[in-house]
Amino acid sequence: MKNKKNKKYCLGIESTAHTFGAAVVEFTEQPDEESGGKYRGIGNARILSNVRDAFSTEEGGMIPAEVADHHVRVCKDVVKRAVEEAGIKPEDINLISYSRAPGIGHTLRIGAMAARSLAIALKPEMGLVGVNHCIAHLEIGRLLTDSTDPVLLYASGANTQIIAYEGGKYRIFGETLDIGIGNFLDQFARELGLGFPGGPKVAELAEKGRRYIELPYVVKGMDLSFGGILTYVKKIINSDDFRSGRITKEDLCFSVQETVFAMLTEVSERAMAHCGKKELLLGGGVACNTRLQEMCKIMAEERNAKAFFVPNQFNIDNAAMIAWQGVLQREQTISPEEADIDPYERTDDVKVFWRI
Ligand code: AMP
Ligand code: MG
Numbered sequence: 001m002k003n004k005k006n007k008k009y010c011l012g013i014e015s016t017a018h019t020f021g022a023a024v025v026e027f028t029e030q031p032d033e034e035s036g037g038k039y040r041g042i043g044n045a046r047i048l049s050n051v052r053d054a055f056s057t058e059e060g061g062m063i064p065a066e067v068a069d070h071h072v073r074v075c076k077d078v079v080k081r082a083v084e085e086a087g088i089k090p091e092d093i094n095l096i097s098y099s100r101a102p103g104i105g106h107t108l109r110i111g112a113m114a115a116r117s118l119a120i121a122l123k124p125e126m127g128l129v130g131v132n133h134c135i136a137h138l139e140i141g142r143l144l145t146d147s148t149d150p151v152l153l154y155a156s157g158a159n160t161q162i163i164a165y166e167g168g169k170y171r172i173f174g175e176t177l178d179i180g181i182g183n184f185l186d187q188f189a190r191e192l193g194l195g196f197p198g199g200p201k202v203a204e205l206a207e208k209g210r211r212y213i214e215l216p217y218v219v220k221g222m223d224l225s226f227g228g229i230l231t232y233v234k235k236i237i238n239s240d241d242f243r244s245g246r247i248t249k250e251d252l253c254f255s256v257q258e259t260v261f262a263m264l265t266e267v268s269e270r271a272m273a274h275c276g277k278k279e280l281l282l283g284g285g286v287a288c289n290t291r292l293q294e295m296c297k298i299m300a301e302e303r304n305a306k307a308f309f310v311p312n313q314f315n316i317d318n319a320a321m322i323a324w325q326g327v328l329q330r331e332q333t334i335s336p337e338e339a340d341i342d343p344y345e346r347t348d349d350v351k352v353f354w355r356i
Pocket of ligand 2: 157285316318
């Protein structure tokens with residue numbers, strides 16, 4: 001049996017947007033040659049818990065101050081449950097990581113505050129690490145799948161980026177020029193009178209859609225734009241054709257999905273061709289969508305590559321990926337006073353030193 005004393009525990013805290021999450025990852029320090037080949041000096045990583053509480057509404061979207069209030073209300077209970085479900089005691093925690101970037105300032109601050117307070121309360125020598133949320137999406141995919149060097153299609157609420165490792169950094173090869181794909185789906189759903197989050201509701205209706213309605217398709221070089229498509233579908237929703245039922249909401253949801261997911265797949269394919277990479281990894285809440293997964297799988301297979309998906313609880317915003325990213329960056333600990341936030345940090349601002 002392994003000596004329990006070698007085991008270390010990182011508590012991760014996520015609060016970039018609608019979700020407040022806490023999770024515990026167990027790991028051991030190991031020489032590189034015994035650590036499985038993907039990371040420097042870490043072995044036996046296990047996710048022991050992954051607890052989340054997401055802000056949601058029946059109608060309307062999210063207002064930053066209201067979401068921050070939600071996080072304040074739930075944070076104590078979420079952290080408590082994450083520690084209990086992990087089967088450890090608070091004093092067993094060696095490291096605390098939190099999402100310091102990018103995200104909504106109001107909500108990032110609650111997570112940083114929670115991490116700081118816990119570090120101070122638990123032990124004076126507690127290590128604290130602030131990590132980049134987008135990079136954490138990529139690294140949890142590398143941990144949970146067989147992919148080693150993927151192109152990441154990061155399709156979430158506020159973000160839509162195609163990311164790959166080149167020259168010591170995670171570079172952004174393409175991205176949205178306006179709103180994120182998830183926000184686009186949420187706003188579209190709101191126009192249809194569906195609540196938040198809208199993506200899953202659009203997906204459900206799309207399954208019953210049959211007729212493709214021509215929509216704008218907006219790919220500019222490696223970048224994407226959803227704002228014009230949103231204006232166009234809003235016009236359809238307010239048209240006589242829609243009101244009279246000649247265009248059904250099922251057909252509209254189907255057409256929207258087919259169009260915007262084809263755009264994502266096209267740009268991902270171009271990034272794979274450009275970088276010569278044979279793996280595509282999906283991340284972010286919209287990556288839960290089975291039609292998007294299907295399109296990416298077909299594209300990857302057609303070019304003798306492989307598409308990787310993680311279970312939904314690790315696609316949506318979650319703290320397990322923040323805990324794991326904290327483990328990877330454990331040599332970059334800071335003091336509670338230094339635990340700041342950066343709503344605008346980009347993935348290519350971060351030096352990637354933990355890959356072998
Ligand atoms: P994230 O910001 O990564 O947590 O992702 C949240 C976004 O994912 C929201 O905009 C949701 O509407 C969207 N989403 C969640 N599940 C699905 C799904 N099955 N299909 C499409 N979008 C989804
Ligand atoms: Mg996310």
